[in-house]
Amino acid sequence: MPEPAALALIDGQPAALPLDDRGLAYGDGLFETVLLFRGRPVWWDAHLERLARGAAALGIAAPDRRVWQDDLAALLAGPAPLAERQVLKLILTRGSSGRGYAPDRSAAARRIVQLLPAPADRPDWRRDGIVLRWCALRLAEQPRLAGLKHLNRLEQVLARAEWDDPAIAEGLLCRQDGQPVSATAANLFVVAGRRLLTPPVDRCGVAGVCRRFLLAQPEASECELDRQAVLQADELFLCNSLRGILPVARLGERVFSRGPFTRALMARLAAAEPAFAFECAG
């Protein structure tokens, strides 16, 4: 059964996407997936800041916060029933142009906003931890695009297509030099003693919004990690802005326990943001 069409607006209107849009033609744009908790966008400022940073890096004019705010209000005023958890997806493209890579500098950027269902997490994931695998695909290194949540995501698509087993929640991606970077749709954190470490995303990977929250914790820092460091971690978890913290129970053959550090961080996250106060998180 196909799902009903999601509620969507293009530049504030229920319009069709022009086929000369550069988001379609070249992936020439950015996106954000924002958790809506009881209709409120979680980490709204951080998402819009990352979008603005990405737009500056790509030379796309980012709309004001107020414009996105109006789009969200229009979506929420629509006929769709409000769920406790939903996803607001924002896409910002360079807009339309003729054929060819040269951007039309007079063209206006284009906004696409969509209201989508929240991810269907298994309730045991937060209590017992997830199963993680190593992906065979290695991420290319492009410092000009690293950290950005841009629309060129074929690497993540190919990596996610490596497994079908629903018991495996995520896959870990390494750079060309073999150093672990992130999961396909989540950042990676390693607990080593009293330290909380996450790989830098200056050569590839995405600078996640939940990663940003966690990097602001006093124990946290960026650190190059090799596979051995990941496998020898005391605790391991993934994070993203839709799911918060997901403890890792197993990576390949290595079994991890959801240790006290991860539990404490989940409690801190729940205290800072009620959307992540899951019953099983304590």
Added chain:
Amino acid sequence: MPEPAALALIDGQPAALPLDDRGLAYGDGLFETVLLFRGRPVWWDAHLERLARGAAALGIAAPDRRVWQDDLAALLAGPAPLAERQVLKLILTRGSSGRGYAPDRSAAARRIVQLLPAPADRPDWRRDGIVLRWCALRLAEQPRLAGLKHLNRLEQVLARAEWDDPAIAEGLLCRQDGQPVSATAANLFVVAGRRLLTPPVDRCGVAGVCRRFLLAQPEASECELDRQAVLQADELFLCNSLRGILPVARLGERVFSRGPFTRALMARLAAAEPAFAFECAG
């Protein structure tokens, strides 16, 4: 003045693109730009073969040749006047899916075909040669995507945005290790003595259709080239399937003459394919 909307079909119909299309969401697809010469698609087999190879590499089900042929016939039967030169753009995406990188294996691929104006080349380019620059952006290396004409083209967009000067026709891109690969939208060939050399595209770059024609010439082979080899070439030219061969008159400070080898190849190309029999090419 905006150009009139291009004639376009989605899965054979004048429909709107669903906003859950993975081509838009992730650049999850491929494209071809085919020269239409008096309504005939030039190098049609080579384009469809490359598209099929790309689809196999990405795990997308490519439609039969006949389906594309019917799309083209429907476009040409439309109200747009037939020009001597036009561009047929084919896009093949993985189709629709819910949010998230995991492909929906039951979803059908989606075809988008568009009839577009031919590129507006300056008439002196083939006679006098073009001016080429070095791009600062370096291509990332992703063997899983190298050679394919996929929809993840932010690197080419950023590279093409490095210059505005209409006197500069193209920019040359190097890999992360500094080795020249191609221009932003054309392949690179170097004439060295009696040899015709082009860089391999197994780590990055696109396996161009005109490049394929040229590699079938007896003097031609793939060869790793460094910047010095490019600057010391006897002759230099770019090629793609819309423009054929474009001799290079200047690269940075280095001036090239449109030498006898390039002239002979342009004549061979014109003999093989009448679309490239330009008056000034002899």
